[in-house]
Amino acid sequence: MDYILTTNELTKTYGKYKAANEVSIHVQRGGIYGLIGRNGAGKTTLMKMIGGLSRPTSGHFEIHGRNGETTEQMMPKVGILIEAPGLYPNMTAMQNLTTKAIAVGIHDKKYLQGLLEEVGLADTGKKKAKQFSLGMKQRLGIAMALVNQPELLILDEPINGLDPQGIAEMRAILHHLCNDRGITILISSHILDELSKVATQYGIIHEGRLLEEESKEELFSKCCERLELRTSDIGKTMEILGLMGFSKMEVKDDAINIYERLNESGAITVALAKANIQTNEIAVKSEALEDYYFQLTGGKENV
Amino acid sequence: MFNLIKMNLYRMTRAVSTWVLVIVIAAFGMLQFGTLKLMMDDPFNMFDGAGTSLIGTETMTGTDTVSTFLQNSNILIIVSIFIVIFANAEQKSGFDKNIIGITKHRWKHTLARWISAVIGMTALLIIGYFVMFALCALFLNSFTIGSVTAILRSAGLMYIGMIAFSGLFFFFTTLFKSSAGGIVASLIVSLGILNLIEMLLDLLTKKFISNPRFVPSDFCLDNVVMSFKHASAGTKTILGFVALCLVYLVLTIGGSMLLQQRRDVK
Numbered sequence: 001m002d003y004i005l006t007t008n009e010l011t012k013t014y015g016k017y018k019a020a021n022e023v024s025i026h027v028q029r030g031g032i033y034g035l036i037g038r039n040g041a042g043k044t045t046l047m048k049m050i051g052g053l054s055r056p057t058s059g060h061f062e063i064h065g066r067n068g069e070t071t072e073q074m075m076p077k078v079g080i081l082i083e084a085p086g087l088y089p090n091m092t093a094m095q096n097l098t099t100k101a102i103a104v105g106i107h108d109k110k111y112l113q114g115l116l117e118e119v120g121l122a123d124t125g126k127k128k129a130k131q132f133s134l135g136m137k138q139r140l141g142i143a144m145a146l147v148n149q150p151e152l153l154i155l156d157e158p159i160n161g162l163d164p165q166g167i168a169e170m171r172a173i174l175h176h177l178c179n180d181r182g183i184t185i186l187i188s189s190h191i192l193d194e195l196s197k198v199a200t201q202y203g204i205i206h207e208g209r210l211l212e213e214e215s216k217e218e219l220f221s222k223c224c225e226r227l228e229l230r231t232s233d234i235g236k237t238m239e240i241l242g243l244m245g246f247s248k249m250e251v252k253d254d255a256i257n258i259y260e261r262l263n264e265s266g267a268i269t270v271a272l273a274k275a276n277i278q279t280n281e282i283a284v285k286s287e288a289l290e291d292y293y294f295q296l297t298g299g300k301e302n303v
Numbered sequence: 304m305f306n307l308i309k310m311n312l313y314r315m316t317r318a319v320s321t322w323v324l325v326i327v328i329a330a331f332g333m334l335q336f337g338t339l340k341l342m343m344d345d346p347f348n349m350f351d352g353a354g355t356s357l358i359g360t361e362t363m364t365g366t367d368t369v370s371t372f373l374q375n376s377n378i379l380i381i382v383s384i385f386i387v388i389f390a391n392a393e394q395k396s397g398f399d400k401n402i403i404g405i406t407k408h409r410w411k412h413t414l415a416r417w418i419s420a421v422i423g424m425t426a427l428l429i430i431g432y433f434v435m436f437a438l439c440a441l442f443l444n445s446f447t448i449g450s451v452t453a454i455l456r457s458a459g460l461m462y463i464g465m466i467a468f469s470g471l472f473f474f475f476t477t478l479f480k481s482s483a484g485g486i487v488a489s490l491i492v493s494l495g496i497l498n499l500i501e502m503l504l505d506l507l508t509k510k511f512i513s514n515p516r517f518v519p520s521d522f523c524l525d526n527v528v529m530s531f532k533h534a535s536a537g538t539k540t541i542l543g544f545v546a547l548c549l550v551y552l553v554l555t556i557g558g559s560m561l562l563q564q565r566r567d568v569k
Contacts, residue, residue: 048567048568051400051404052403052404052405052407053400053403053404053567053568054567054568055567078404080400080401080404082400083397084397085397086396086397086398086399086400086401087396087397087398088314088317088318088392088396088398089396090317090318090319091314091317095317098313099310099313099314099398100310100401100402102306102309102310102313103306103307103310103402103405104306104402104405105306144401145401148405
């Protein structure tokens with residue numbers, strides 16, 4: 001597997017409090033890694049450590065297989081937008097971009113103009129950043145993170161507080177950056193439904209610990225729609241379903257979960273009736289990403 | 304490092320506060336000229352303020368303008384406000400999050416910011432001094448430029464003192480991580496409040512230490528710079544003055560760099 005970023009038991013403590021506790025994540029190159037967790041779960045702390053804003057108490061991380069803490073030349077390949085974008089309010093979008101560009105030794109105005117076009121801020125002209133809407137500020141924040149032509153983009157809650165239009169624009173930008181420019185994105189968000197529309201890999205973090213790390217397919221297989229079937233004889237039912245050609249199914253507790261041909265509940269009931277098996281319940285059920293998250297982190301009371 | 308300095312200068316020239324302070328310091332130069340003119344025209348009306356040391360003199364030279372302009376608590380206040388606002392802007396706006404990560408040597412950011420602040424301070428001082436000097440040369444009958452070397456010598460020495468002050472103000476801002484904290488601490492120095500404490504310290508020292516040559520306020524930057532007789536100082540005094548300024552500078556800028564290097568970005 002080609003990982004652009006791996007963390008190895010990365011830990012950050014503030015006094016006795018462990019904000020990040022031995023977190024090991026593996027971010028695949030070219031994908032979008034969604035970091036899920038409630039407030040104070042340790043997402044921002046983890047991102048700050050990777051972005052060079054905070055020093056790990058222990059553990060280390062590697063970018064492109066090289067130690068991120070000690071390899072200075074790796075850091076320019078990381079773009080970062082943590083919480084609210086850091087902008088000079090009295091400067092225009094172009095002036096803010098230019099400020100960072102000078103710091104990283106880029107003097108190409110056309111390139112900066114291109115960045116503004118990419119995030120939809122090309123026509124802001126002399127409008128100062130303090131007059132921008134939240135969505136515009138967030139997009140400018142992303143443009144700022146892109147100035148140093150990063151291969152890894154770290155975005156902490158970039159869709160927080162945005163209206164549906166802003167969220168849709170942000171989603172389009174993320175897809176463009178990942179698919180067209182090949183930038184790997186590490187993104188955190190509270191809005192799980194929205195995250196599920198963009199991320200290709202997930203890490204669920206809770207109380208500083210990484211609870212699970214899985215691909216989109218793995219996670220969605222746990223959250224996807226299924227036929228939940230309860231009968232008088234589970235063993236015989238499995239045989240009949242096998243004869244009917246079902247293969248994606250499993251027995252969980254006292255029910256059979258079928259993950260394919262969800263519209264064939266009628267045929268299943270008839271087949272079971274012919275075999276003298278009583279159908280107690282058959283229904284299409286689904287578990288949303290949010291439900292799965294609650295289940296994993298110990299329920300809604302934790303949110 | 305050079306890029307960071309360039310970046311800081313870029314944002315300095317685009318900050319509203321910089322231009323406000325340019326106007327303020329130019330106005331201060333005019334005010335200083337006005338005070339001097341009043342004093343030279345009618346010295347008996349003057350009871351306080353800049354240039355009181357010149358009362359009784361019939362002419363004023365270029366070196367006198369240096370002390371009038373630079374050995375003035377008001378100029379320290381302007382400098383402290385400039386340094387504090389400039390040093391804190393990056394953190395206040397959150398812009399530091401965009402650039403701190405680009406190098407693991409975070410102290411470079413601090414050093415670059417301070418160097419840029421000194422460049423800005425120098426420009427401000429030149430503008431203010433030039434305004435006052437030009438007005439004196441144009442409108443003060445008793446003004447003679449005198450020795451240019453003497454002016455440069457005095458201005459150079461006082462400039463070293465100003466640089467040391469800039470380090471102190473910069474350190475306060477870095478330490479308190481806020482403009483308010485930095486300005487309060489800097490004003491305590493600029494307004495001479497620290498002088499009172501130093502005076503008490505001198506009295507206490509006199510009482511408990513028998514060595515009469517040891518006076519703590521002789522090692523306090525504000526006291527040394529503001530009362531330094533730059534025009535008449537001998538080589539030994541000058542060397543002592545420069546050494547003290549350098550010690551302060553190393554301690555304050557070194558401390559600021561260390562703080563930045565060890566601290567996490569909020």
